[in-house]
Amino acid sequence: MIRKKPMKFASFTILAAQLLFIVGCQPASSSPESADRVIIETPVVVIDQSNSTLEPYTFAESDPGFITLHGLLVVRDPTTMLPSPDDAIFLVQMGEGEGVSGIPQFTVGEVPQADVDESTGEFMFTNIEPGKYAVVVMTMGGAQIPARSMEDGSYSILTFSTDEIDQTVELGSLSLP
Numbered sequence: 001m002i003r004k005k006p007m008k009f010a011s012f013t014i015l016a017a018q019l020l021f022i023v024g025c026q027p028a029s030s031s032p033e034s035a036d037r038v039i040i041e042t043p044v045v046v047i048d049q050s051n052s053t054l055e056p057y058t059f060a061e062s063d064p065g066f067i068t069l070h071g072l073l074v075v076r077d078p079t080t081m082l083p084s085p086d087d088a089i090f091l092v093q094m095g096e097g098e099g100v101s102g103i104p105q106f107t108v109g110e111v112p113q114a115d116v117d118e119s120t121g122e123f124m125f126t127n128i129e130p131g132k133y134a135v136v137v138m139t140m141g142g143a144q145i146p147a148r149s150m151e152d153g154s155y156s157i158l159t160f161s162t163d164e165i166d167q168t169v170e171l172g173s174l175s176l177p
Helices: 008-024
Strands: 067-075 089-093 115-117 122-128 131-138 144-146 157-160 168-176
Touching: 089 122, 131 168
Parallel strands: 067 168
Antiparallel strands: 067 122, 089 131, 115 122, 131 144, 131 157
């Protein structure tokens, strides 16, 4: 005949937990007068905006005989990919290949860099000559990522002709990635 041992430990554990719950839910024995009280006052800040005006960002203009490009960069997921903080939108002249494979690696200072309004993501390239280009964003980690059109998701690879000289070409909203 097999005898089962009583489960004294499990019964004790359950009883202790119940007691702890009952004691833990009782009100404190000290009265508010005897306890140290801390009062934190939160200051109220009132900003008078009646006399303040937000100055629009002023972009440089292209010299005569060149093309100006205007657009807006939207960062879809800043937790995974963030542009470098030094206005990291570049216009890279395309190489021989088609599509993304034709975008060469570049060195900062050797390709046109956009002027960027950091508060809005609006950007402008000035003094651009006709040709085939890609808009490329340099990330904080130094990666060179081609921007994409928010409209259809295609890479922002563009060809500009002599007909666009002395004009501002709207690139629309571009995204990273």
